[in-house]
Amino acid sequence: MVTLKEIARQCGVSVASVSKAINHMPGVGAQTAQRIRDTARALGYLPNAAAQALKTNRSFNIGVLLEDDDNHGLLHQFFVSVLDGFRVVMEEQGYDLMLMNRTVGKRTISYLEHCRHSNLDGVFVACIDFSDPELLELANANVPLVSIDHTYEGHHSVYSDNVDGVYQAVLYAHERGHRRIAYISGAPAGVTSKRLEGYHKALSELGIAPRADYHVYSRYRDIHRTYAATQQLLALKEPPTCILMPDDYASHGGQLAIQNAGLRVPQDISIIGFDGLEYFKFISPRLSTVAQNATAIGEQAARLLLLAIENRGKDIPGQSVKLPVMFIKGETVAPPN
Amino acid sequence: MVTLKEIARQCGVSVASVSKAINHMPGVGAQTAQRIRDTARALGYLPNAAAQALKTNRSFNIGVLLEDDDNHGLLHQFFVSVLDGFRVVMEEQGYDLMLMNRTVGKRTISYLEHCRHSNLDGVFVACIDFSDPELLELANANVPLVSIDHTYEGHHSVYSDNVDGVYQAVLYAHERGHRRIAYISGAPAGVTSKRLEGYHKALSELGIAPRADYHVYSRYRDIHRTYAATQQLLALKEPPTCILMPDDYASHGGQLAIQNAGLRVPQDISIIGFDGLEYFKFISPRLSTVAQNATAIGEQAARLLLLAIENRGKDIPGQSVKLPVMFIKGETVAPPN
DNA sequence: TTGTATGCGTTATCAT
């Protein structure tokens, strides 16, 4: 391994000068600096990240928290898309992303402990259960952090305009003739209440009285529960003609329930998703849905986190960035029969 | 930050003793060791990963290479599923996963350079283009490495039984009455030729003469090219009655081409995918496909990589593990009309 | 059993 010492030896200068030259710091002559940099390049010198981290307390590593109930957040396509956008921007700035686990050596540690252990410069949080005490511990510590779909006091966050998304969806259903519009929401959470807000706002503007039996809970990305919730709605004496699903993926459960009830989408029952997952563009009928701009969310999150890192310790107020969504008409909303 | 020194001070012993005690090394009395460990726990001591890495040349970090043409490998559901399995096993052993980028500081570096820079203990490679010179450079260096779907000389690898997968698929199509079975393959690669081998093996056993015009190339996960390839097959004077697609995702392109030709799946044309992506279980008609056990592949890869890491430098021969696939009947193969 | 000392590769302070 080529080290500063090696370069110093070859150039006949001190390690200190080499360090200065390579980092473009003052205190070394222009021509010596150039000579040093040239031989460094010639030798294929690369700084040792561990040594740098040890010395500077900066690792240029970002922790990624993709948590869900099953601890398999990587399988959430929406979050992974967000992560991909996040990653591109972070990489441009020379940061590496580290999937945070909770085992160090043979021991289980908390997220915060992992942060300290690995000298993480910041953390990206996208998950389901934001009330996890470990996340709160992390948020209360002084670690630069950015979260998606949830705001932690004093930290940056970014999320879609959930209110507007569901609002638009309901307006569209109404426009197509629906009056009995039901909402299957995800588990209680910040986004959930925002989406419900959009639902009620639209109903209210349209002069439709909200019905308690038209709002049932499922969970995000939960096909089974959404199946059950849909069944429940279909069993009503006066079933809805259009159902808003927790999200695209969960809508599979709704579709199955509708099919198994001997009904068709959208001729008998219309459905609308949320997320705008890529693959739904290719399956028939194309899902009507509220598309989130996952990539933009990730990119924005990256910029905010970089900001937080640069201003570390300065106690900058956390800012929330809200990104627009786009309603996609698709083919799963038809006039009620 | 709690350091060894701090614990040493509180316990009135030397740093060396603390280190030994915490690492359960001999050379420290049982009771003192216990006392040291107790106060370490009480103080919430955590080793500094950077210092450990610097000292031991072990980072307990694994580099993850998920490359595709667009450099957005995270969006490949199959590979992400493999990665998820990989991650679970690696985490159990206390390893962290790092998404390898190619920018350090303001400079672009090679994968190998990144490995050295970050002191990675090993690398996980799952991607499309295994002939990337940077990957070859990495494989030729002495970095523990495990790859999916491709074998690098001297390294471990794991892959599905691709021959058998396509073989089974063709047998099934034949069983359902198909004689004109076409194959749209992915870009030339190890897996591709294995799958083609299965295709030809089955045809040969069934006494069906392979036709050159029934084999066309597309690329994996490429909907557009697969659309075009399907069109090409449908335009033949004697079009196939069953088409094997490069993979599940690409099959969307095939389906669209078939639809746009005014034909139906599977009544007019049968199709078979490859991979067994989760979401295809929920869309209708359910895709007939060859399911790979992504999780098992990832887990197996992890075990092999751990082996390679433990035997680092010992020049152990690379082993290839082949995992069985499972043909899923689905609903997209019907008797030809 | 315990402690001292050294070095991993870097950065940064302070002489020269």
Place this chain on the structure above:
DNA sequence: ATGATAACGCATACAA
């Protein structure tokens, strides 16, 4: 402008 040196936190060879 340059270099000697300390320190980051830890592991380990060696001395006591």
